[in-house]
Amino acid sequence: MRNEIALTLQKALRELYNIDWQIDTSIIQRTKKEFEGDFTLVVFPFVKQARQSPDMVAQSLGDYFQQNLHCRFNIVKGFLNLTFPCQVWINFLKNNYTNTSFGYFATGNSDVTLIEFSSPNTNKPLHLGHIRNNLLGDSVSRILAACGKKVIKVNLVNDRGIHICKSMLAWQKFGNGETPESTQMKGDHLVGKYYVEFDKHYKAEVAQLEAGGMDKTVAEKQAPLMLEAQEMLRKWENNDPEIRQLWNQMNEWVYQGFAQTYQQLGIAFDKVYYESQTYLLGKQLVEEGLQKGAFYRRDDQSVWADLREEGLDEKLLLRSDGTSVYMTQDLGTAQLRYDEFHPKEMIYVVGNEQNYHFDVLKLVIGKKLKKEYGPRIHHLSYGMVELPFGKMKSREGTVVDxxxxxxxxxxxxxxxxxxxxxxxxxxxxxxxxxxxxxxxxxxxxxxxxxxxxxxxxxxxxxxxxxxxxxxxxxxxxxxxxxxxxxxxxxxxxxxxxxxxxxxxxxxxxxxxxxxxxxxxxxxxxxxxxxxxxxxxxxxxxxxxxxxxxxxxxxxxxxxxxxxxxxxxxxxxxxxxxxxxxxxxxxxxxxxx
RNA sequence: GGUUCCGUAGCUCAAUGGAUAGAGCAACUGCCUUCUAAGCAGUAGGUUGUUGGUUCGAUCCCAACCGGAAUCACCA
Structure with missing residues (x-):
């Protein structure tokens, strides 16, 4: 019906006023309840070109609709309300009331949309903030699929890094060999418990050092537990078998816990990426950018992108010791996904605290590296879930699990x-x-x-x-x-x-x-x-x-x-x- | 300080630049010998943060200001 109205409007405008109008069904609105009519057309956009008063334009268009679409009409202050015979609505009802896919569009040979969401860390269980992320990602996936797109849902699990080492270290030191079985705890909760445990002991160490006269920022870096965690990360990167085994085991506990949570939430993924397998990927792209002259290397060997012309700042892409940062991996994973699925659009469901990161990512990939998929990146940014007393902080125990x-x-x-x-x-x-x-x-x-x-x-x-x-x-x-x-x-x-x-x-x-x-x-x-x-x-x-x-x-x-x-x-x-x-x-x- | 986002009823939220800014919760008043009262009808509650501008028309667009949040790491 809307389409017919739009087509008729296009014809009417051409015949009556010689106006060339691009079809846009969104200007045909449902008539507000307090007025008589089924659909409403606002004629103001056309009065200038038509060189007539709003009511005259509405009258002429109304006459045209009446003749061509067999509807009645009334005019209120430049609003043209169209009323169709009841039978039109009854026909609509008859034709659709058993159509179980009503509102869903056919897929056909349509575009691939890739959507990343959830993306948890493996050092603690999911909380309310993650729920918003997961629900948004899942629902948007369903909606896009209903719009006829081929949707690929991916999860990028952050399974490596200093925060996981903290949980591992605390478990090693204070865990007494506890397991999900022995404690009857979900694996992710057990690992999360030791993340909190680490923080507790770490804070105590820092306080003690401070009491001994050390400056706070120095104490935070010098605390033995922090040094040990960093040492553990180095061992991990060097494939130390013992550390790797512990890491595997604790991650496995977490995955079993997550699987339960995901299942209860009713979400699933088409593909799961693990950062431990992808974090090195971006380096090649950084190298490529260096050769193209898109990036530059400082004296200390760190690599940077200069985005000052785009209104942003300089951004680190590779540390001076050659290790990769968050941005490096995201460059890599974007390329990986693009090569694998060739999506028309890549959506990232990530909180608005990372708006800047994604502005940079888009620019680095599109403007600097000149990749065709740069503009296809879409950051679906969502707001934080706040509690009456402020933000959720896992270390302060104010998380809603x-x-x-x-x-x-x-x-x-x-x-x-x-x-x-x-x-x-x-x-x-x-x-x-x-x-x-x-x-x-x-x-x-x-x-x-x-x-x-x-x-x-x-x-x-x-x-x-x-x-x-x-x-x-x-x-x-x-x-x-x-x-x-x-x-x-x-x-x-x-x-x-x-x-x-x-x-x-x-x-x-x-x-x-x-x-x-x-x-x-x-x-x-x-x-x-x-x-x-x-x-x-x-x-x-x-x-x-x-x-x-x-x-x-x-x-x-x-x-x-x-x-x-x-x-x-x-x-x-x-x-x-x-x-x-x-x-x-x-x-x-x-x-x- | 720079950048980005947000300010709508007491509270939580709506309103692709369109008609008299809407719901729910909380408060008050009615409606169950029944197609399910987890419902329906009604009362009350607003200078859409402020001031300008663009427009036939602004909660929506632009500018400035006032509040709040995020971010600006060799963290992720």
């Missing part, structure tokens, strides 16, 4: 359910439901917020289950399913197509029009890489349905065609809710 939080949400869902006196579930269904609701609430809470904004999480007030939440939307879905079950119980076969003489009421029409918007929302969410658009749409839709549900009894309706039509609308709404929530990685129940 991912596993704990998920567990609490599930228990909360269970409590809430029994509070409401809902106990009638088949064997095994109840625990599935609690998980669906608890995790759904958590995911929705995070995804409904615009990714680039910082958001606040208050652990004292647990996440709501009423209002603009996943449980509300899930409840609406369950309600509809209950309606459809009742229809089946009453032997009502509403799957027929004979609705030709029926007029839709406003509540029904509003709902159908909102359902019509879904594919457009998916498209925009893909372009903007924002699950928040999907989340807010799903809420609006559920809200709209509940209004309809409350105001419009279905089974009391004596006109059978009208009753059946309402069942169509209900079924379609359930389908769209499910499709929308699936894009957020949230399941919807048949009953709750």
């Amino acid at each position: 991912a596993d704990d939080l998920m567990e609490e949400m599930i228990i909360e869902a269970q409590n809430k359910t029994s509070e409401l006196g809902k106990t009638d579930f088949e064997d095994g269904k109840a625990s599935q439901l609690f998980e669906m609701i608890g995790l759904g609430a958590l995911k929705y809470f995070i995804l409904k917020v615009d990714p680039k904004k910082n958001m606040l999480f208050d652990p004292e007030e647990s996440i709501d289950f009423n209002g603009n939440t996943a449980p509300f939307i899930q409840y609406t879905h369950a309600r509809i399913k209950s309606l459809l079950r009742k229809a089946a119980d009453h032997q009502i076969n509403y799957n027929h197509q004979s609705f030709n003489e029926i007029d839709l009421q406003k509540a029904e029409l509003d709902l159908v029009k909102m359902l019509y918007e879904f594919p457009q929302i998916v498209k925009t969410a893909g372009e903007m890489k924002s699950p928040a658009l999907i989340a807010n749409y799903a809420f609006d839709l559920a809200k709209e349905f509940n209004r309809f549900y409350q105001e419009t009894p279905i089974f009391k309706e004596t006109n059978e065609q009208l009753r059946d039509l309402r069942l169509h609308i209900s079924q379609f709404t359930a389908l769209v809710i499910k499709n929308a929530m699936t894009l957020l990685g949230i399941h919807v129940p048949e009953k709750m």
